[in-house]
Amino acid sequence: MAKLELHNLQKQYNPKTIPIKDISLGVEDGEFLTFIGPSGCGKSTMLRLIAGLEEPTQGQVVINERTVNNIPPGDRNIAMVFQSYALYPHLTVAENISSPLKIRKTSKQEIQQRIQKVIHQLGLSESLLERKPGQLSGGQRQRVALARALVRDPEVFLLDEPLSNLDALLREQVRAELKQLFKSQNKPVVYVTHDQTEAMTLSSRIALLYEGVLQQLDTPYQIYSYPANSFVASFMGSPQMNLLTLNCQGNHAVLGNYEIALPELSSVPRQIILGIRPEDVRLAKPEDTQTVEGNVYLVEDLGKEKLLSVQVKNSEITIRGLLPADQTWDEENVTLALPARAIHWFDLESGDRIQAKSSQTSVSSERKSA
């Protein structure tokens, strides 16, 4: 049984550089938590704080009810896979994998057994054991790095963009393997990536960081369906969500010549952000009520779908819509339907999600920890 908790974690290099600002969360056994965010959001710093490579300015890192702030990395019983793999270039694969065991003075016999087990688990061929990292392919190195982490049987796994140096095809394959592998380990896993597909497919929960602040901590489904603010909305999902800043009039938002019904609000702001995912935009059918007409100025063929960029009539605003590849339309002008239940509303000032009183009951991001 293992549990990783972060209590009010803060890291400050100097008054102007604060990569992590007050973050609290918990990761349980078998949970796969991914930190995602744009570069410089503090996600790698998070991992280094947990690993003990850096010391938090404030707050605690707690593993199994034990505050490890002052415990050196080697005694925290964590394993980490580096983006560069950090394999020891002068040691063979076998020596690389056994390094953490040797330092712990494990018996030779047990080291042998555990190496055998782990290379079998990862599908590493025995003939590679005597090679140096320089003689391996990128995929093999990545596996050796994983093997070095797994062989220790640690309490917590930390992975820092372990797939970013693999080519696209291999990445997809290894991603699936990783998911299975860590499912069988049943330990807390903390993963860092900037790739939303990785985050979505691997994680049981995603922590989206931006400027050192936790924007949302939720399941992939929740993050995708109910983004907590306009930043999360724009960051997760590809192609990016349409985010339109619109003027409000009465209980409508004005989009060119068209009016989009606002949800029930206690007070109507002057301006509001409307968000709709391209995959939720479709060609209007006669029965649709909420439609806009516009001018198609760009079509991007993605093979299985077509991505349309449409300029709304009598306005500067553009909307992108993802349409099935076999659908046809008038080349110049289209009428798009913006289904009310697919629209997200965000406050212009704070960027926070505006929750309609009646519809969708969102699940708070604090649900799990509460």
Add this chain to the structure above:
Amino acid sequence: MKPNTIRQREQLTGWLLALPALLLLLLVFAYPIGRAFWLSLFTRNLGTELQTVFNGLENYARMLGDGRFWSSLTHSTVFTAISISLELAIGTGIALTLNQAFRGRGLVRTVAILPWALPTAVMALAWAWIFNDQYGIVNDLLLRVGLIDQSITWLGDPVRAMLALVVADVWKTTPFIAVILLAGLQAIPEDLYEAHSIDGANPWQNFVKITLPLLAPQMVIAVLFRFAQAFGAFELILVMTGGGPAGATEMVSLYIYDTVMRYLDFGYGAALIVVTFLILIIAVAIASFLISKTRIDVTGER
């Protein structure tokens, strides 16, 4: 002959471009060495009235029984071994310190390299005064601290003179080793240390398992350079002790100099040069072999 393929043309260009350098090498290296070897087969000294008389390998036979040659060889070896060991140890320490981030590191780096930049003869003169038995600062300090009761003759005692030479040499050339090792240290990726400390290593294990093996190529190169220099050390000895007292610090280079320039024994001097040259070449060859070995060992991403 007209080159007809691109490959042939490129080869021709390559040879043409390399030609000036090759000629220069022949002129300044191959010719003098060959000439020395040729001269070593002759007797040409005051006894022959500086006429060149062929004697085959007689000079080499003479060398076997020449006690002064063997003792100078021993002095050179002792001097080289002790100074290089000390320089490597201290140089590694300095490099490790300079590799850490601290305030004023740039300044310290510059200051640390200064001794290396000084002309050897000048600094040898300074060290001769430092070790002077009457006015030297070493004696003064030792007297003040109370480690000795009366002034010691440093350069007048065989062992202490050698010690003084080693101290001066270490002072001057440690920065050289430190700079080479520092460059090597900076090429070691930080995440190797991080991975190793997550594996559970303490700083000492990090040093032994990561730093030393990955720094080995630079260490071999530094030692190689230093070996060639220390074995041929000349100005330092000439200025500080002149080979004295009573030949106790006479090195090979000094003996050769005396043979050729003072005794005007050109043939024998040439033979001494050839043998010393061969010793150096063999040592360098062994070191190069070791380097190539470590290169194979360090086939990482480096």
